[in-house]
Amino acid sequence: MTTSELFSLRGKRALITGAGQGIGLTLARGLAGAGADLVINDIDAARLESAVAQLRGEGATVEGRRFDVTQAAEIEGALADIAGEIDVLINNAGIHRRAPLESMPLETWRAVIDTNLTSAFLVTRAVVPGMLRRGGGKIINICSLNAEISRPTIANYSAAKGGLKMLTRAMAVEWGGRNVQANAISPGYMRTDLTGTLTIDPVFDRAICARTPAGRWGEPHELIGAAVFLASRASDFVNGQILVVDGGLLSAL
Numbered sequence: 188m189t190t191s192e193l194f195s196l197r198g199k200r201a202l203i204t205g206a207g208q209g210i211g212l213t214l215a216r217g218l219a220g221a222g223a224d225l226v227i228n229d230i231d232a233a234r235l236e237s238a239v240a241q242l243r244g245e246g247a248t249v250e251g252r253r254f255d256v257t258q259a260a261e262i263e264g265a266l267a268d269i270a271g272e273i274d275v276l277i278n279n280a281g282i283h284r285r286a287p288l289e290s291m292p293l294e295t296w297r298a299v300i301d302t303n304l305t306s307a308f309l310v311t312r313a314v315v316p317g318m319l320r321r322g323g324g325k326i327i328n329i330c331s332l333n334a335e336i337s338r339p340t341i342a343n344y345s346a347a348k349g350g351l352k353m354l355t356r357a358m359a360v361e362w363g364g365r366n367v368q369a370n371a372i373s374p375g376y377m378r379t380d381l382t383g384t385l386t387i388d389p390v391f392d393r394a395i396c397a398r399t400p401a402g403r404w405g406e407p408h409e410l411i412g413a414a415v416f417l418a419s420r421a422s423d424f425v426n427g428q429i430l431v432v433d434g435g436l437l438s439a440l
């Protein structure tokens with residue numbers, strides 16, 4: 188097999204959640220560039236429609252499926268006809284709801300745990316039986332540096348991403364014997380809408396640039412290499428790993 192065949196996603200169908208914008212949309216574009224057909228999801232119908240149009244305009248084969256990743260019945264209904272035919276699943280949908288832990292409302296805690304952690308269980312549960320039946324598949328969970336280190340006001344997010352990290356390893360153990368690999372990508376601080384309030388805060392911006400050996404924020408396209416690797420045959424013996432793409436931040440004090 189040539190190196191380009193090893194990394195090719197031709198003939199593969201990839202489902203990416205929360206792909207109406209940001210990292211999910213960029214990863215969808217990256218996987219299409221490696222030859223994958225796409226099914227993209229978002230909770231926001233207008234955003235989803237615009238992402239589908241953009242990707243089609245760039246030559247991708249893509250369809251959109253709107254559903255809320257926290258709702259089992261919605262997920263199963265929206266994917267009923269294709270759940271058995273997904274080769275690559277990227278559990279990307281995620282939210283932040285920042286609040287001091289001592290006064291965090293229960294619904295704020297639950298919203299973040301449901302959207303960032305329980306969602307990966309629910310969407311994977313809908314899709315993995317088809318992978319197991321067809322003899323293989325790839326699951327990529329989008330974790331975060333906050334699965335390793337935290338800061339005030341994001342206890343819900345850190346707990347969710349830490350849980351997602353261990354869910355990734357549990358999936359790897361559960362299905363590794365049946366040729367389904369589950370790995371995670373942990374992005375560092377990337378410029379997207381999710382981090383918009385932080386990128387425009389000069390104090391936070393300075394702190395991130397000083398702490399990151401690369402000296403800057405990451406851009407979503409810098410995650411494409413990791414995603415194509417983990418979606419392709421190039422990673423067939425890689426399972427249960429958390430690939431940190433952070434400009435070196437986690438190695439620095």
Ligand SMILES: NC(=O)c1ccc[n+]([C@@H]2O[C@H](COP(=O)([O-])OP(=O)(O)OC[C@H]3O[C@@H](n4cnc5c(N)ncnc54)[C@H](O)[C@@H]3O)[C@@H](O)[C@H]2O)c1
Nearest residue numbers: 205207209210229230255256279280281331376377379381
């Ligand atoms: N941006 C960063 O620096 C960064 C760093 C580490 C991890 N991440 C993770 O990467 C992922 C994507 O982040 P982003 O920065 O692109 O965020 P974003 O807010 O730009 O995009 C997230 C998308 O998910 C969708 N979404 C939210 N809730 C949903 C639901 N219940 N069902 C379906 N779709 C839903 C949103 O509508 C949105 O289009 C998240 O899991 C986030 O935690 C981001």
